[in-house]
Amino acid sequence: MYRDGEVLDVAELTHIANRIRQLSVEAVYEAKAGHLGGPLSVAEILAVIYFGVAKVDPQRPSASTRDRVVLSKGHSAVALYAALALRGYFPVDELLTFDSVGSRLQGHPDMTALPGLDMSTGSLGQGLSVGAGMALSCRFTGEDHRVFVVVGDGECQEGQVWEAAHFAAEHGLSNLCAVVDANGLSQWGRQQPPHEPVPHLAERWQAFGWDVVTGDGHDVNFLVDALRNAGSSGDRPTCVIARTVKGKGVERFEGDFEWHSKVPTPDEFSEVMTELKDREATRA
Amino acid sequence: MRDGFSRALIERMGRHEEIVVLDGDVANSTKTDKVFEAYPDRFVAAGIAEQNMAGVAAGLASTGKLVPFVVTFAVFAVSRMLDQVRVSIAQTGLPVVVVGAYAGLLTGKTGKTHISVDDLAVYRALPGMRVLAPADDEELEAALDLCLSNPAPTYLRVARDPVPTVTNGAVLRPEGSVLTLRAGTEVALVGTGSQSGRCLQAADLLSEWGLEAAVLHVPQLKPIAHATVREPLERFTHVFTVEEHNVIGGLGSLVAEALSERPWGGYHLRLGIQDRFGESGANDDLLHAYGLSSERVARAVADGVRARS
Numbered sequence: 001m002y003r004d005g006e007v008l009d010v011a012e013l014t015h016i017a018n019r020i021r022q023l024s025v026e027a028v029y030e031a032k033a034g035h036l037g038g039p040l041s042v043a044e045i046l047a048v049i050y051f052g053v054a055k056v057d058p059q060r061p062s063a064s065t066r067d068r069v070v071l072s073k074g075h076s077a078v079a080l081y082a083a084l085a086l087r088g089y090f091p092v093d094e095l096l097t098f099d100s101v102g103s104r105l106q107g108h109p110d111m112t113a114l115p116g117l118d119m120s121t122g123s124l125g126q127g128l129s130v131g132a133g134m135a136l137s138c139r140f141t142g143e144d145h146r147v148f149v150v151v152g153d154g155e156c157q158e159g160q161v162w163e164a165a166h167f168a169a170e171h172g173l174s175n176l177c178a179v180v181d182a183n184g185l186s187q188w189g190r191q192q193p194p195h196e197p198v199p200h201l202a203e204r205w206q207a208f209g210w211d212v213v214t215g216d217g218h219d220v221n222f223l224v225d226a227l228r229n230a231g232s233s234g235d236r237p238t239c240v241i242a243r244t245v246k247g248k249g250v251e252r253f254e255g256d257f258e259w260h261s262k263v264p265t266p267d268e269f270s271e272v273m274t275e276l277k278d279r280e281a282t283r284a
Numbered sequence: 285m286r287d288g289f290s291r292a293l294i295e296r297m298g299r300h301e302e303i304v305v306l307d308g309d310v311a312n313s314t315k316t317d318k319v320f321e322a323y324p325d326r327f328v329a330a331g332i333a334e335q336n337m338a339g340v341a342a343g344l345a346s347t348g349k350l351v352p353f354v355v356t357f358a359v360f361a362v363s364r365m366l367d368q369v370r371v372s373i374a375q376t377g378l379p380v381v382v383v384g385a386y387a388g389l390l391t392g393k394t395g396k397t398h399i400s401v402d403d404l405a406v407y408r409a410l411p412g413m414r415v416l417a418p419a420d421d422e423e424l425e426a427a428l429d430l431c432l433s434n435p436a437p438t439y440l441r442v443a444r445d446p447v448p449t450v451t452n453g454a455v456l457r458p459e460g461s462v463l464t465l466r467a468g469t470e471v472a473l474v475g476t477g478s479q480s481g482r483c484l485q486a487a488d489l490l491s492e493w494g495l496e497a498a499v500l501h502v503p504q505l506k507p508i509a510h511a512t513v514r515e516p517l518e519r520f521t522h523v524f525t526v527e528e529h530n531v532i533g534g535l536g537s538l539v540a541e542a543l544s545e546r547p548w549g550g551y552h553l554r555l556g557i558q559d560r561f562g563e564s565g566a567n568d569d570l571l572h573a574y575g576l577s578s579e580r581v582a583r584a585v586a587d588g589v590r591a592r593s
Contacts, residue, residue, distance in 0.1 A: 062348075064347065064348070064349070068346075110375070111376055112375070112376060112377060118346065119342070119343075119346065119372070119376070120371060120372070120375050120376045121371070122371065123367050123370075123371045125335075126335075126339050126367075126368055126371055126372055127339075128339075129335065129336040129337075129338070129339025129340050129342075129343065129368070129372075130339045130340070130342050130343040130346070130372055131343060132336070132339070132340050132343060133339060133340035133341060133342060133343020133344040133345075133346070133352075134343040134344075134346060134347070135343070136328070136340065136343070136344065137343065137344045137346075137347045137349075137350060139325075140304055140325075140326065140344070140349075140350055141347055141349050141350065143347070159335070160335040160336055160339070160368070163331075163333035163335055163336035164336045164339065164340075166331070166333070166336075167330065167331065167333065167336050167340065170331075171328075
């Protein structure tokens, strides 16, 4: 369905995000395991990275010229797999093997299992450092690529994120772009709104020397602009704070930390799929 | 060994463009400050942030064009960045060389926070890691060459202070090997890292006391087949492993695991740090206090042999 180099319009990117949601719910339901809250909040972010901004080629997943994508919040793996499948890295049917023994689609992304994954993640806080290394590598190899790292706002409680934030600014890594999926909820959800996992996110990233853009993480227009313009300062990394809703697109999931990693019952599943398909029909 | 390490690394950077060196703000201790002087553009000042440093190294290595050397004190290489090494380096198989400098007991009077008694154990238990503990500067050069000819996630143990040359800088084999440093028949001392030199000195003392002991050296604790460890040792009746490391999880454990796999007419005693942390002190005093000086090792071996003969 998607041809390389094609520039997708807003409706198409929104459609892809919705497909990511549907495929994620189907895969988690089939696996009877996995996470849904995070994958649903990050759907537009991944749609825009893979279909609107990053230079990647599913036929040449290890090309040295490719842009790099690191899903630091690795528990949203299923959404990443859905995006990769839709982008043509592997057949969409394979999503139904998610989380099973021998599958290339492990519960958290394993780069040794699946071509197209630029890094293994799953232990929170690590992706931004690795992304900084990827961005820094251009100085040694003479290559020129951009690096997109998707970080959770809960994950920003990890100290390593701020070590990496300091390092990236210190080394002027303008080819590094962090996208914070700021859905406001972490696993247990003790910190209900208005309390966030990490308050004053924008101010913190700014204080560390990053260019910061904040906006609606479900608005593909905002995301396309923010990600395409990232790095234009020339000497500072960019942090896009994408305000999102955990479980976005499914009423019973939205804003409920219980759905961080819960599997729908058969009744819930059909209800949820109907809701996602209806939303798409309404939009179209 | 730190001077030899930095000299050897700089020398190889001239021939190997893939080498990048990351420093956790201890360059003037580990002597990678000399690397910075020689190749400032290939030196990454990662600051006092070891977790990030390990991750950055993984990102650099992911290009397939770079072999990053992460240099910090062994204690930090183990305990400050273990999860980052586990997920971003060991589980990915990216060829990062983690250099545990100031390894073991002799760290320049710094005390228990800076003395690594568990680096070999921890890194040996991490799937996918190669664990190297060269005995001297020459073997350290061979270890660097192995890291460059066979890039893989690696932990490289490097002692702080000068050590006598006991190997002839033989090439290290990717699959691991056991070197015989001194021949003997019934009693064998088995060392790793810089302790192997003190094992040779202990064997000299034992010889003066009328006991001829062989000295073997294990430069690579992983990977190494149990048969490679077992076969040269089964010929002896008294085997003593000696390590500047906890007796749990390091060389002694490796040898015990290998020897336990089939009936064998001898016994094995593990000499080393007896499951405790270190303390600050002069090198000779520490070696004596922790039973690792050549004299204490020789005495322990002589006592052990007498008790079981």
